[in-house]
Amino acid sequence: MTTGRLSTCPLCDGRQLRYAFSRQGYRVVRCAQCRLMLLNPQPSDQELGQIYTDGYFLGQPGAEGRRRSSEMRRATARHYLRELRRYRGPHGGRLLEIGCGEGDFLSEAEGAGFRVTGVDRSPFAARVARARVGAHALVVCGDAECLRPGREHFDVCVLSDVLEHVRNPLSFLALVRSLLRPDGVLLIATPSLDSWSARLLRENWMEFKPEHLFYFDSNTVQHALFRAGFDSAVVRPGWKTLNLEVVAHHFERFPTSGFTPLVNMVARVTPAALRRRHVRVVASGLLAFARKRRVRPRPRLSVIVPAYNEAATLDTVMRRLLDRDRRDVDMEIVLVESASTDGTRELAERYARDGRVNVVFEDRPRGKGHAVRTGFTHATGDFVLIQDADLEYDIEDYDALLEPLLNHREAFVLGSRHGGSAWKMRRFAGQRLLSVGLNLGHWLFTLLINVLFSQRLRDPFTMYKVFRRDCLYGLRFECNRFDFDYELLIKLIRKGYRPVEIPVNYRSRTFGDGKKVSLWRDPPLWLWALVKLRAASIDPMREVERERAAGIRGHADRASRAGERPAGHEPACHLSAARGDVMTPKET
Numbered sequence: 001m002t003t004g005r006l007s008t009c010p011l012c013d014g015r016q017l018r019y020a021f022s023r024q025g026y027r028v029v030r031c032a033q034c035r036l037m038l039l040n041p042q043p044s045d046q047e048l049g050q051i052y053t054d055g056y057f058l059g060q061p062g063a064e065g066r067r068r069s070s071e072m073r074r075a076t077a078r079h080y081l082r083e084l085r086r087y088r089g090p091h092g093g094r095l096l097e098i099g100c101g102e103g104d105f106l107s108e109a110e111g112a113g114f115r116v117t118g119v120d121r122s123p124f125a126a127r128v129a130r131a132r133v134g135a136h137a138l139v140v141c142g143d144a145e146c147l148r149p150g151r152e153h154f155d156v157c158v159l160s161d162v163l164e165h166v167r168n169p170l171s172f173l174a175l176v177r178s179l180l181r182p183d184g185v186l187l188i189a190t191p192s193l194d195s196w197s198a199r200l201l202r203e204n205w206m207e208f209k210p211e212h213l214f215y216f217d218s219n220t221v222q223h224a225l226f227r228a229g230f231d232s233a234v235v236r237p238g239w240k241t242l243n244l245e246v247v248a249h250h251f252e253r254f255p256t257s258g259f260t261p262l263v264n265m266v267a268r269v270t271p272a273a274l275r276r277r278h279v280r281v282v283a284s285g286l287l288a289f290a291r292k293r294r295v296r297p298r299p300r301l302s303v304i305v306p307a308y309n310e311a312a313t314l315d316t317v318m319r320r321l322l323d324r325d326r327r328d329v330d331m332e333i334v335l336v337e338s339a340s341t342d343g344t345r346e347l348a349e350r351y352a353r354d355g356r357v358n359v360v361f362e363d364r365p366r367g368k369g370h371a372v373r374t375g376f377t378h379a380t381g382d383f384v385l386i387q388d389a390d391l392e393y394d395i396e397d398y399d400a401l402l403e404p405l406l407n408h409r410e411a412f413v414l415g416s417r418h419g420g421s422a423w424k425m426r427r428f429a430g431q432r433l434l435s436v437g438l439n440l441g442h443w444l445f446t447l448l449i450n451v452l453f454s455q456r457l458r459d460p461f462t463m464y465k466v467f468r469r470d471c472l473y474g475l476r477f478e479c480n481r482f483d484f485d486y487e488l489l490i491k492l493i494r495k496g497y498r499p500v501e502i503p504v505n506y507r508s509r510t511f512g513d514g515k516k517v518s519l520w521r522d523p524p525l526w527l528w529a530l531v532k533l534r535a536a537s538i539d540p541m542r543e544v545e546r547e548r549a550a551g552i553r554g555h556a557d558r559a560s561r562a563g564e565r566p567a568g569h570e571p572a573c574h575l576s577a578a579r580g581d582v583m584t585p586k587e588t
């Protein structure tokens with residue numbers, strides 16, 4: 001098969017595939033929209049055939065060298081299995097590895113209690129793998145297609161250094177998805193443009209080679225996973241077990257200017273015992289975990305509307321939301337009412353009768369942050385948008401905000417109040433001093449965020465935050481007041497998402513109109529939140545483990561007091577919005 005040239009990005013369908021540089025005569029291009037990198041045109045089957053010889057995945061030469069390579073691959077496999085266990089729990093099940101090579105991972109997975117199946121194109125590798133696994137294991141020589149797609153057999157599928165080799169990652173992932181049971185888990189190990197080696201070596205990165213047709217990073221791999229029907233993604237640094245000897249051998253096979261001579265020299269002067277010592281390093285890759293999700297015919301947007309004493313505007317906002325009809329997306333409105341005293345609650349009760357609105361009643365006001373977090377636990381959409389129940393923002397901007405998400409270009413979008421032509425920030429008639437103070441504060445806090453979290457944002461404090469709901473997976477939130485805006489933004493950034501800003505319309509309220517920020521109470525809270533968020537360690541995998549443990553306990557709990565809890569209160573959910581009430585002065 002000759003494939004020729006791609007005219008659109010396989011990930012986002014963007015048409016701007018821009019030349020980046022050439023490597024060994026092949027053009028490396030970057031999609032200007034989603035930033036996926038790829039070879040375009042791809043090498044022909046014949047050219048690839050010359051690269052994929054029997055020796056391709058064998059590691060070091062000689063029987064002894066091969067044994068040592070295998071040992072190292074097994075150490076890496078054990079690490080992958082440990083992470084897999086953290087992600088999905090200790091139970092085994094049926095595991096499939098596509099591109100299983102000589103079966104090092106399969107054999108370790110068998111030891112960890114899985115029933116394993118392996119597939120590899122190389123007859124030689126498949127033969128070796130067969131000899132290494134137990135009698136109940138199955139090793140097939142061929143492509144993934146020979147596994148009868150559509151039969152949902154497997155609990156886990158592993159793609160270790162495979163996704164970057166396939167001609168179309170999305171259709172390949174769709175095939176993998178069809179082999180997994182509902183809720184099945186996918187593990188991907190692939191080189192990452194986010195890795196330190198890629199950042200350091202740039203064009204000379206050793207992973208740029210003709211047989212690698214695609215180059216992902218933490219964001220693009222998640223776009224691909226989501227588009228192919230997976231969610232709950234957790235991306236980890238790709239730890240591998242290596243030794244100096246293997247690294248030197250690798251650089252000899254794939255010469256990298258400047259690096260190969262250096263590594264060679266270091267290897268030559270290092271004593272053999274030290275050269276062969278195993279070290280666990282984050283080299284050039286990432287590990288991604290995800291679950292098969294139920295795919296809807298149309299994507300769903302969850303609009304979360306926190307409402308507390310908004311009787312004057314809530315009705316208008318709700319009617320505008322309900323009047324919006326989008327042909328390409330279903331809308332679910334989650335209205336969170338926080339025991340208002342001005343008639344908002346009665347209004348919300350009316351909307352509770354509308355099938356399109358999910359109304360959640362909080363028993364007392366605990367801050368906007370708390371209300372939004374409660375909304376998260378009730379949202380079921382693919383995307384989440386937070387909409388205040390006032391009229392500061394313009395619902396007409398939804399289309400523009402959603403577009404990059406629906407087209408799989410971005411995971412996280414901010415509606416920026418600075419982007420349009422006019423200066424829309426706080427200009428309160430007759431309150432000049434207040435306006436100056438607020439704008440100065442905004443400028444200062446924006447600078448702080450940009451410096452502390454290496455961003456270039458103009459308006460990080462916008463209310464319009466739109467993101468894939470999947471981004472929240474593995475994050476725990478604690479802030480209840482307006483500091484929650486910081487917490488949400490920064491935890492998403494620290495989980496690895498890069499927010500893009502899209503200009504939106506904005507009309508600021510004055511304090512007289514009911515603006516609820518306190519000039520005295522809130523800025524110190526924000527500052528404290530920033531310090532805490534900078535210092536905190538963000539570990540989605542740890543949260544996933546914690547949530548699973550809590551979920552198991554929660555199950556037992558719920559079973560023992562079934563029916564006791566009033567509907568709509570403190571739902572048990574993997575996002576644990578209702579827990580961890582920290583650093584929150586009570587709101588009155």
Ligand SMILES: [Zn+2]
Pocket residue numbers: 009010011012013014031032033034035036
């Ligand atoms: Zn793209």
